[in-house]
Every structure is written in structure tokens, then in C-alpha cells.
Amino acid sequence: MSGTVAYEPLLLRNIDKPGSGTIDVYLAGGGYEGLRRTLKEMTPEKLLEEVKASGLRGRGGAGFPTGMKWSFLPKTKDKPRYLCVNADESEPGTFKDRLLIERDPHLVLEGIILASFAIESRRAFFYIRGEFHKGARRFQKAVEEATARGFLGKNILGSGFDLDVTVYRGAGAYICGEETALLESLEGKRGLPRIKPPFPAIVGLYGCPTIINNVETLANVTLIAERGAAWYAGLGRPPKNTGPKLYCVSGHVKRPGVYEAALGIPLMELINDRAGGLLRADRKLKAVIPGGSSMRILPAAKCDVLMDFDSLVAAGSMLGSAGVVVMDDSTCMVGALLNLAAFYAHESCGQCTPCREGTGWFVKILTRLERGEGRAEDVDLLIDVASRVEGNTICPFGEAIAWPIDSYVKTFRAEFEEHVTRRGCPIGAGAFALQAASVTGH
């Protein structure tokens, strides 16, 4: 074990308690005290200042400062404002929001009420991934419990502040996690990302100013209201990487799961100490995706990195959704990339040209490579086509496929070339990926 201090969980403090998820357990742990105090002592502006001062950055993927996002709302109040909670957690390798929703929904709900108070929204929508049946049920129950206890509805805790929360289940599309596609879907339309600008803060849900926040982000707002911005800003690696973070560790480790640590935990500590190290002692670490499938892959040699927003950018990747996928040396990088490419080809919404056409093309090239039908020029072709997708699409989906393609091929170029020269996979580990690609119809 390394020398880190034992970490006292904040976001996951309730999940293992008997009866976790019920309002009684939540209240017994001091729940809704932050809300009570805030409504009593603070104005919306003051709470917004607190969140700004905390340094909280969005936990959905981009790491944008939450308080600043809220402050983009127009000053005029001629239209209603909406808070939309992005609970469409679909990024491969990511499963942190699901845990919060299922096991401590009130921690999230309290954050929703606080955020709505700060941005002066009277209506919040909880857009939850369609496949999260259990989560949707539990969250709906939490909304009902909170309403019954006066934390939601009219005149919350006598403050004069009203809020209703509507739980809305998505219909099963990765793209609906993109915030403007989410809005379209919520409006009952096909989930296609919108052109930006205008940004949702100006023209969002039903044409009204809208803030979209991730589930984990809102759980952090609860913590800030509970213990104050100054306390929060001291966690992690201030000033720009503050607070606790949930990391989803999967792949070739002994104990895959969600681990909470302050922002900036070393990646190797996360893998070795928290997740129990590599699954098999006779294997070596080959590569890690640090932030969900859309982020650039890090080879083992670059894994000596701190898990926070800025450190990972410096290392050439991003924290993203903090979905940490660990690959040992039994992994075929062509097969791994094919598996991802098949996912993206299946999930591309089909709206804009580079993504619609590029994602399918990647699958076809990678399938041939994995089958031993690759051509020498395919390796550079992958990189070049990715460069023509990146930056040219309506939404960040373009980068989400271009970055893995570019980073896998460039980082493991020799392995890709070997697939051509040896007419097949030298590792023999691509069968699953080939199957995945064929299932998606590519």
C-alpha cells in the first residue's frame, strides 16, 4: 500500500448503509441539512457564488466550472428557466451515476433542489438512461418521499421557493447524453444534437434558458451546501481540481468497481490499491483509458499520472467521465479499437456527414485488419480519416471516435502494422470485437 491517508467517503457515504436510498437513512446521515440552511440563510446569488468559490467542475466529461455555467443564464427573467439533470450515463466504462441514483438518490436530489434554487428554476427534469429501470424507479420514489416531507413542491421548507422534479426515461441512445440531443429527446423528438450557438443557457429546453448538469456534479453541490465552499475547495488539488471524484475502474483488475477519492489520486494507486491490481499476476499492464471510451488511451509508460482534469490533459488525454478501463498485455489493440468503433458506428445519430460516414468506415477498415485482410495503407488511412472527422462535426461525438482512433493507432502503430504483415491478429484476441462489429450491422 502506498502512503495515502485513508479516504473518508463523501459521495458514497450512504451507499452501504442498510436501507440505503430511503429518505430516512439519508436524513439520519444529516441529509437535507445543507438545503435547510441554504434556504434559510442564502439568496440564490450567494449560493451561486459559493459554488463558484468551491472550484467545482462538471463531472459529466468536459470539466467545465459549474458556477460559471450557471452564470451564463440571461439576466432577464421573461421566460421560465429549467434545470435538466443528465442521468443518461452511457459512456462505455462509466457507471458512477448509476450507483448514486440507485443507492443514494436523495444526495442527488438535494443537489437538484439547491441548483434549481441557485439558478431560479421552478421545474427540473431528470433525464435518465432508458435502460436504468431500477434507477428510474428508485429516483421516482425519492422524488415522492421528498415531496411528502416538504423538500419538493410548493413553498419548500417555508422558504417560498417552489420546485417540481419530473423523471423522464430516455429511449436508448448514447447520443442523448449529449446535452442538446438530451433536450431534443426530452421535448419528444429524435435525439439529434443541436447546432451551437445558441447554447442551452440562452436557448434550451422548449426555447427557454436551461442548465444541464451531470448527476455527480449535483451530488457535489449538496456537499458544498453542507460544509461550505472553503472546505470543498481544499479537497483534491486546488485551485482548479477540487473536491471528491468517483472513478469507475473496469477491465483487467481484481476488483472492478466505483471508487471515491479526492481529485488527483495517482492512476496507479487507483488500479493497484483500490482495484486490487491487475487481474492476473503473469500479465503486464498494456494501456489504460483514463476517462471513458471517448478519451485518448494512455500506454503503460504514461500511466504514472494524477487523475484530475489538468494532469490528464497534460498527459495527452482527459479525465472525461472517469471511466478507467485497464488493459493488460493479452489485449489486442486492433480488436479493442474495433470493439469501440462498432459501438460508435452503432450510436452515431447519423445527422452530420463526417460522423455518420466516418464511424462506419472505421469499423470496416478495422474489421479487415483484425481478420488479416488489412492493407499497408490502412494504418495511415485510419489516422487521416480520424483527422477529417475531428473538429468538423455538430457535437463532440466526432472527437469521441476520432480521439480513440488516432491515439490507439499512433500509440500502438507497430501492432496495427503487424496485423497487416502477419495477415491477422498476432495476439488472437479479436474474436469478440469482430462479433460485436457484426452485431451492429457493420
Added chain:
Amino acid sequence: MAEPTQPAAPSAQPALPPAGPDEVALTIDGRPLVVKKGTTVLQAAEKVGLLVPHYCYHPGLSVAGNCRMCLVEIEKMPKLQIGCATQAAQGMVVRTANERVARTRQGIMEFLLINHPLDCPICDQAGECRLQQYEAAYGAGFSRFNEEKVHAAKRESLGRHVMFDGERCIKCTRCIRFCDEVSRSHELGLLERGDHAIIGTFPGKPLDNPYSGNTVDICPVGALTLKEFRFKARVWFLKDVPSVCAGCARGCNVNLATYRNQIHRMTPRFNAEVNEYWICDPGRLSYQALEERPRLAAPLVRRGSSGAAGPHLSAGGESAGAASAVTASAGSAPADAWSGALDAAAALLRGVAQRSGGQTLAALVSARLSVEDLFMARRVLHETIGISRVAVPAHEEGDDDRLLIRRDKTPNGRGAALVGVGAPHAGRVKEILEDLAAGRVRGLVVVGEDPIGDGLLTEAARRNLDALVVVDWWRSPTAEAADVALPSCGYGEAEGVFVNFEGRAQRVRAAIRPAGQADPVWRILAALGNRFGLSGDYPSASRLFDEVASSTPVFAGLSYRALGEPGVRLKEA
């Protein structure tokens, strides 16, 4: 080449012209310009003559921003921006053709074509296809795609007029947006995802709105084709002649596409004041009547009618069977046929006037005729021959809709009123026909109308006529029953002016040569008038219109040249 200057700013730009309060000044490819606030980069570039290539953008539809062909570089913005959605801003520096933009466009072209069938040799769009145009201008000329393409339906009927080829489609969604925003009928949607995404109709709701053909016009590729035009002609053989639709009182501006003296299709021609970019389906297909109906190709004179009128022409007699009508010209030269038929018509009318009195002559004149035709109808029928009762039948059907379609199906009702023939008036027509049934009208001249076919004039009543002279382009039931039928030009065969329901005078053009011996109505009427002492020289429709302009105050100062392509809104009208 390390240049120690700071990034972006150094590009020496020409000084910006001053911009007003509602304007912004910017430079595009080094050209300074001032545009109104809210103008997009794409539109601004257009103003200085620069094409920013695009598929999904259409000026008559909302911005979708999905084709990505119009990506341009804007200083201080890290990513390329789409010209169709990015608004011009003060001091903006735009580059639409540098290496970075060119490389991106080349990439977009490659993406658009990897799953495209490249079946140009059998594609109706070939020759007017944006994929072809832009590949030639911006593409690499070859593809690095060596895989099996995605396959989709090659001919799927979306509705009565529109056929869909799913493989050619580039998902620009212009057709979907048209149905959502213009026709507001919402038949089309994008189905499936990724490169399997496909345009389709919703179950049980085919693309059958009255404007469906516009989706074909705005489809930038060969995905949507018009059933009535498919495989009819290669577009590079077609010549577009600007004209005006005669289907109703709107007067939508159109192009008549002709090849080998035949109209092959009719497409909308932009006119901001009339129809913008659109036309309705009935209008689009209205030219087909020219091919479908039996043509009156030569003058017809009923046997026994050619000489001086006699009592044998009255009720009954040999006029009972239309089959007995023969061309007076059988075997003779067209000029003789015309002159014989006109002489016969003149003699018949004169005979009625002499026997029964001039007040027993009447005329029905169509508001489907041009201003020139109607002007001549008044001059000849009313002023020269002395027919006091001239009426214009009304043709109404359905209701005005919120887009283009008018209940009034005559294209020149306003024109008829303005030249003094009178507006379409069902009541006046009815009076004449009642008098005819009662035997008080003995001679009738019908120009461009079909009272028998329209059920206004019965066979029994027709027997009361001692003279029925018809001028029309087809062998209508009325023409078949005529004593003399004179062949006129059909739609697209003669030029003239229509005045639409809003009082806009617009030019109709001759796109093809008249069939057989057909002549413009005004010339036929002038020739008839000559036989009643009409003097004057009418060499062309244009000169005739000059006379209309000089003698009719509302048209004062106008000429074909002055009307131009978009027409002129008449002041008083």
C-alpha cells in the same frame, strides 16, 4: 519559417468600410464588405460573389448545419465554423478557400461519396447534381474507400409523385424540413442511425401533400426524383425557359424545361413577391395537358358552313354529328385553310347579324388568355364586329390555401378586367346561355373556353345557334361542335402577359413551337377582325403589348423589357 509575430492578428487585412448601426463590417478572403446584422457568413460571401459550397442549407428553409460542406475558417476561432449558421460579426476575418478549408471540404466530399452508388449514368440528377459539381470543384477525384457500401432501397415510392433512392441520399434533410416548415404536412422523417440513417415516411402517411414535388427540386442529389420526369430526358439537353404557371391566379414563376420541342418538366423559378422557391403539384404538372389532350392542329370548318350562311345551318340538319366536321384544308395549303376558315367564320357571324340582328351575337372569352389576347378580343369582337355581350367564365375550385394555391383557377382574371373585357363573372355567362337557350342568341364566339365540356352549354341549346365559332388549342367538346374551329397556341407555345390576383403583371414565354397550324389567339382574332375592316399592323405580341400599354392607363409605361423576369406590380391594380 519562424515569424516572431503574434498569431492570428498579423494577417494584413484591408481597412474595413464603416458600418451603420444595424450593420457589421468584415472581410471574407481579403474582401472587405458591410452586411446587415444577422447575415450569415455564407450569405455575406454570396454578396461578394464567393460561393461557400453547401448541400443542406437552403434559403427557404431553417438551418440544419448537417452536411458540413460550408465549413470555413474564422480568425480567433479554433475550429472551422459552418458558414450557414455563423453570423457575420464586426471585424470578423473569414477565409473560405485556404488549404485547411480545402482539405476539410475534400474530406467531406469523400465521406459523402463512400456510400454513394455513383450511378450517375442512370441517375436523373446527373448534370445538375451537387455531388458531381462539388466533387469536380473540391473533391480529390478518387476515393480511398475500398469496402462494401451500405445498401438501401433503390426505388421506394414515397407518394404519388416522388420516388426515393436511399443509396443516393446524403441525409441533408432538406425534404424533411420542407414538409415540416413549408407544406407543414410532416410526412417525412429521418429513421435509423449512423450510416444506416434513412429518410422515410411514417406508416400510413405517404408524401402526398399538394407541394410534394418541391422536395424533388430541393434535393441536391438524385435521391428524390419526380415520377413524371424520371428517365424522360438528360438534363443537359434541357433548356429552361422562364415563364409563369397558368394553373391558378397566383402566377407562380416557373421554368419550362424543353427538349426537341417538348416540355419535359416545370420547376419553380424564384420570385420573392409571388412564390419564393415553390410551386404546387397541380401547377407543376399542368403542362402535361398539352400532351394528353387531343390537339386541334388545323382549322376546322363544318361541311356546308364554308359559304355564305344559309338557313340550313340552323337547328338540326347536318350539324348533328361532330364526325361530319372535316378540315376545310384537307389537301390544301395551311395558308389557304386558314383563310378559308376565317372567311367562313366571318361569313357565319355576318349572316347571323344580318338575319337576326347584331344583338343576337355573343362571345365567351377566357381569363386563361393573355392580356394581349384579351385586348384583341375586346377590340375585334366588341369594337370591330360589334358583339355587345362578351363574358368571361369563372373557374373556381377548392379554397385558397395558406401557401400558394388559389381558388380562382384563371391565371389572368385581373388582366381580363384591366383590358376592359371584364373580370370572370359566372352570372354574365349564365345570362348569355339562358338567352341562347331561349333563342335570343343565335351566334356565339368562344375563345379558349369549353362551355359544352364544362356542362354550361347543352347539345339541345347548341342547336339554337346559327353560328358557333371556336378558338382553342385542343379538340374540346365545344370545338368538336363548332361550325368553325380555329387552332390556337397551347400553354408554352405563345408569349404574353398575365396579371395575377395581386395585380402583378408577368411575362409568359413561348418555350416550344406551336403544334400544327396553331397561331396565337391575338393573331387569329386580328385576322378575323381584318374581315370586318380592322386595320392596323400587329407583327408581334411584344408590339401588341406596347399598344396595350399606350392605350390602357394601368399598363402605361410598361413593355416586355420593363416587366423583366420578376414582373411588375401594377400601381392602380
